[in-house]
Amino acid sequence: MADLFGSGSVECWKKCSVCLLRNSGSRVDYGFEATPQGSLICRRHHVGNVTVHITCYGGVGEIGGNKILVSDRDTKILLDFGAGFSEGLDYYSSDINPRRVNGAGDYFEFGLLPELPGLYSEDALQNTKLKHSAPEVDAVILSHYHFDHMGRISLLDEGIPVYCGETTSLIHRAASESGGSPLDGREVRTFRTGDRFQVGGIEVRPVHVDHSIPGAYGFILETSEGPVAYTGDFRFHGPMGSMTQDFIAEARQARPTALITEGTRVAVGDTKQEMGESEVAEETTRLLRANRHLVFSSFRGNDVDRVLSFHRACKATGRRLVVSMKVAVLLEELSNDKGLKVPRVGKDVTVYLRRKRTGSYDDKDYSKWERRFLDSGLTAEEVRKHQDEVLLHLDQWYLPELIDIKPEKGGAYIHATTEAYNEEGERDEQVIRNWVGHFGFAYHQIHASGHSPMANVGELVTRIGGEKVIPVHTERPDLFAGLAKKGRVVMPVKGKAISL
Numbered sequence: 001m002a003d004l005f006g007s008g009s010v011e012c013w014k015k016c017s018v019c020l021l022r023n024s025g026s027r028v029d030y031g032f033e034a035t036p037q038g039s040l041i042c043r044r045h046h047v048g049n050v051t052v053h054i055t056c057y058g059g060v061g062e063i064g065g066n067k068i069l070v071s072d073r074d075t076k077i078l079l080d081f082g083a084g085f086s087e088g089l090d091y092y093s094s095d096i097n098p099r100r101v102n103g104a105g106d107y108f109e110f111g112l113l114p115e116l117p118g119l120y121s122e123d124a125l126q127n128t129k130l131k132h133s134a135p136e137v138d139a140v141i142l143s144h145y146h147f148d149h150m151g152r153i154s155l156l157d158e159g160i161p162v163y164c165g166e167t168t169s170l171i172h173r174a175a176s177e178s179g180g181s182p183l184d185g186r187e188v189r190t191f192r193t194g195d196r197f198q199v200g201g202i203e204v205r206p207v208h209v210d211h212s213i214p215g216a217y218g219f220i221l222e223t224s225e226g227p228v229a230y231t232g233d234f235r236f237h238g239p240m241g242s243m244t245q246d247f248i249a250e251a252r253q254a255r256p257t258a259l260i261t262e263g264t265r266v267a268v269g270d271t272k273q274e275m276g277e278s279e280v281a282e283e284t285t286r287l288l289r290a291n292r293h294l295v296f297s298s299f300r301g302n303d304v305d306r307v308l309s310f311h312r313a314c315k316a317t318g319r320r321l322v323v324s325m326k327v328a329v330l331l332e333e334l335s336n337d338k339g340l341k342v343p344r345v346g347k348d349v350t351v352y353l354r355r356k357r358t359g360s361y362d363d364k365d366y367s368k369w370e371r372r373f374l375d376s377g378l379t380a381e382e383v384r385k386h387q388d389e390v391l392l393h394l395d396q397w398y399l400p401e402l403i404d405i406k407p408e409k410g411g412a413y414i415h416a417t418t419e420a421y422n423e424e425g426e427r428d429e430q431v432i433r434n435w436v437g438h439f440g441f442a443y444h445q446i447h448a449s450g451h452s453p454m455a456n457v458g459e460l461v462t463r464i465g466g467e468k469v470i471p472v473h474t475e476r477p478d479l480f481a482g483l484a485k486k487g488r489v490v491m492p493v494k495g496k497a498i499s500l
């Protein structure tokens with residue numbers, strides 16, 4: 001066929017991106033054939049049987065819970081396998097949980113996980129109607145280490161390898177050491193930006209993006225129907241916003257057949273305060289400077305950008321950043337990452353010692369991984385003595401520590417996480433406010449989102465292009481019609497395959 005048409009610029013009358021790729025000299029080449037009418041058509045369209053399907057089993061009309069199956073002939077790849085934030089809110093709550101003994105069964109009951117053969121471990125299926133069978137999925141490709149992207153991996157068959165960034169594998173190791181990780185017990189294969197790797201018939205190209213956790217990636221999958229780009233979670237306003245730009249440039253160049261994009265903040269009237277991470281550091285510095293008492297904060301410990309912002313604010317005001325043991329383990333693990341700069345435990349940050357069991361800070365009261373911090377850590381009493389010299393970062397479930405610390409009135413609490421977006425969240429927030437009020441603290445919200453506002457999502461969609469745009473990880477996929485060119489948006493339906 002190549003001889004017939006030469007190597008010049010030929011174009012299939014369907015003008016699909018695959019043919020245009022051939023014109024630009026790309027590796028992806030399906031060859032051309034003549035139609036009975038005499039025009040040229042690429043084999044992809046001539047053959048007519050589409051072989052690539054994208055099926056979203058989560059992240060459909062909800063924020064998080066991404067579980068996206070890309071199948072290309074015999075190859076099946078899962079892009080993330082997370083737990084949705086709102087998943088099961090109608091049936092499960094903080095008090096009513098799926099039973100561990102029933103594995104995937106308590107999720108199947110309400111359609112919270114797909115009942116697919118060759119996906120789950122024997123353990124996860126032992127009390128369900130679905131019989132265990134050999135894995136049919138070749139790999140899970142994980143965009144980043146957030147629960148809404150990897151929280152259900154623990155239920156998958158151990159024979160399915162998990163591909164993730166090198167940084168993500170360090171975060172996994174730290175979590176594993178300090179309590180457990182959904183990736184425990186399975187093969188973890190790592191990549192970095194610039195790598196390409198093959199999973200069955202699909203070549204995968206990871207490209208870093210900026211998000212509220214280090215080691216976040218988007219992907220370009222070279223399928224037999226053309227490239228599929230997946231953004232993972234992204235933002236432009238973080239310290240590494242240029243990484244998201246790198247992803248856009250690569251994805252745009254690939255001319256994707258399909259673009260799967262997140263849209264967390266795609267909403268009518270996104271009212272969240274627009275703050276960059278550098279402003280978080282500035283605002284925190286101002287607050288620390290103005291306060292002569294204990295300042296206490298809660299935020300996601302694996303948001304290393306936030307740890308750095310708070311560390312910077314502490315340095316500027318002569319305070320000391322005090323973190324939980326879990327965060328300390330994470331920082332130690334991430335210090336092995338050459339691409340990251342993290343505060344050093346012991347030198348830049350100090351560890352807070354919680355009382356456990358006997359309450360006497362005895363070695364035996366602590367797990368093995370905790371003991372190494374006992375000599376250098378600060379007890380509640382020590383924090384009380386130095387309350388105007390520290391910024392105490394602990395998660396909100398550490399609030400009862402305030403009972404031991406007995407801080408003077410006049411301190412400040414920094415709520416450095418996203419504002420509540422549902423009733424359950426609002427209730428939790430009220431509980432925090434009650435604690436904060438009881439101890440005579442002032443409540444402050446200082447936070448930069450991990451996600452881009454609607455306008456920036458629109459910008460990404462416009463710049464990358466793509467024949468089909470599939471919105472996931474959003475409560476308002478319908479609003480994408482206003483962000484992408486007419487006809488490009490394909491609304492995903494949970495469990496229904498989209499053919500490329």
Ligand SMILES: [Zn+2]
Pocket residue numbers: 063064065146148149233473
């Ligand atoms: Zn997410």
